[in-house]
Amino acid sequence: MYRSRRSQLIGIAYLAPALVFVLAFTAYPLVQMTWMSFHSWSLITPAKYVGLANYRRAFADDQFWVSFAFTLKYTAIITPLLIVGGYLLALLTSESSRLRRITRTTVFIPVVIGLGVSSLLWYWLFSTDFGLVNKALTDLGLISKPVLWLGVDADRSNLAIIASVVWKVIGFGMILFVGAIQAIPREITEASLVDGASYWQRVARVVLPLTLRTVLVVTLVSVIGSLLAFDQFYIMTAGQPQNETATSVFYVYLNSFPYLKLGYGAALSIILALTILVFTVVQLLLTRRSHA
């Protein structure tokens, strides 16, 4: 009895740091946010209980759903680019040679730059009057007059931002894929070679199935990151044109801070968090299936 009680206490002691961390930085903020979502609170005035009013308002708020739909569209476009692009780069660079290592490093470097910094960098690259992109396209004779990349046409703005984010993030998936590919036992690859499999047959029937878990993990991370996209849109378009490139998180931010509607912002955040939870559960189920 004494020993089991002691081992219980030791177990709790080992768990305590993680438990405290989760309670302080996940559970408490979540509870606080839920509490806020039932209140009207501007930070500078006392909070007032409003029940479900913030949620009712969110469901009737056209702009929130426009932003939500745009965020889904952005996620749907960028996720395959990051996964397929990252995987192809990984296939290209997974074998160890000097040139491949240099390529891997070059592709990975943007990952360590902050997203805000890279967004600002691309904002200037896409600048109509001062940007290098227009200058290069003009010099190559591909365009006759500067293209208005950001803030004028929603689709063009979205593509420009996607290009900047792919440049910034693709190296992250690539590195994980390289790790997974390199972990495949050499004898399996050699067996497929003995069986006469071509390169693409080996990729499709050996490499891909054996790295599927990593693919799903990278997809999960990418989808969550895209659904929470903020910096790049805040810096590069600020939601323009006509609020068509405002992402969900950007709209949450606007309501919470500049508009000082913290309760409403919290309600929008809860809705967004639940949506992401659904995506995460579905993907985790898929991961389990692939594992089984």
Place this chain on the structure above:
Amino acid sequence: MRSRLRWPIMLAAATLMLAACSQGKDETPSSTAKAPAATTSCAGSGGLTMWERSGGNKQMVDMLVAAWNAKNPNCKIKLTYIPHTEMVGKIAQGIASGEVPDLMGMDLIYAPQFEKAQQLVDLTDRISGWPELKTASKGHMTVATFENRLYGVPLYADVSALFYNKDLFKKAGLDPDKPPTSLAEVREDADKITALGGGIKGYYLPGNCAGCNIFTVGPLMWASGAKIEAAGPGDEPLVGDGVKQVLQWTRDMVKAGNVHEGDRTENGETFHLQFGSGKVGMMGTGNFNITLARQQNPKMDFGITLLPGMAPSSAASFIGGDLVVVPKGSDRVDDAVNFMKFLLSDEVQVEVYAKALNLTTRSDMVENKYFKAEPLVQDVAKALTVGRTPYTLTFFEQINSPQGPWLKMLQRAYYTDDNLDSVISDAKAAMKSIANE
């Protein structure tokens, strides 16, 4: 029984005493009867903390703080710049968490919101008797006042005016000493300047910047007799024919090719660089652009006149800038008040503001040796006489937000063929809804 009761009573008494002590810090200084008389030097010792928004004002505010620090080495101000777009949220977070600076610069249009929420120190009893306030910028003092109580003084002033490139006027065969006095004349002159070609356009419209537009297009509407924002619940926004007339005028300017295509993407980042590029004939901008344009394009000859309306010789301007205010919870109210006194002193008005060719925040200080040597500053200072500052508790949502109805209305007017009556009525409904919340 007695001993059982004694502890709760003592505990309650101690709690009440603690509460009384902690409330004492939040007590408005106006109610503290014996506030020391303000001076231009520090009252206490130790550094002061100040927050200010970042932007084109930095150079001016740095100079003001440096002047104070040089005079008061024992209570230097440590200035922290907050990104302009983050300022409101940052202040609100600071107030909520009790982490506030000793004093701060606040974009004057947001002051009423914080005054109403009673988050600024009421300075009425300390400063209302100052003679300097009789000539302090009226736009600033209007928004520094809430229900007849005073909460701050001007930190610096920005006014909008019409800048015009005299070199381009000459090339286009226009008289550089006769700037336009109505929007019809602006259009005529812009047509001639645009006809010069070579990437030169007659006018500039910042297509993606709500703040730039209230600063430069708002006055065109005011000068045409219109009213823009809803002051509060039940108030009607976008009133007057001037709204539609100005929107039609801007749409015609865009269609006539009098603005660069790239203007459409202007979100405020490069607004201050446009006039100095030498490729714009006329542009609504602020006094800050005098020095910037000179630095950017030293050979360019330019003039400044008032932003006109539809009728000849009508004019208006946006008076912007910052107030110095004291957030509730500040431990150094006396020193903050002394800094205000310092800012309004004759010496600082002339030797810091005017010397750097920035507008003085007192109208009686406009006549000074530095402005006399610089006619452009005198020209832009005239805008103070026709200027105004919007007064609303929801300025950001109605006007300044990139998602707000003001910018949406302008973009539909500039770049679409939507019926202008519908464009205005949609914006009106959105502004009313925001003001009614």
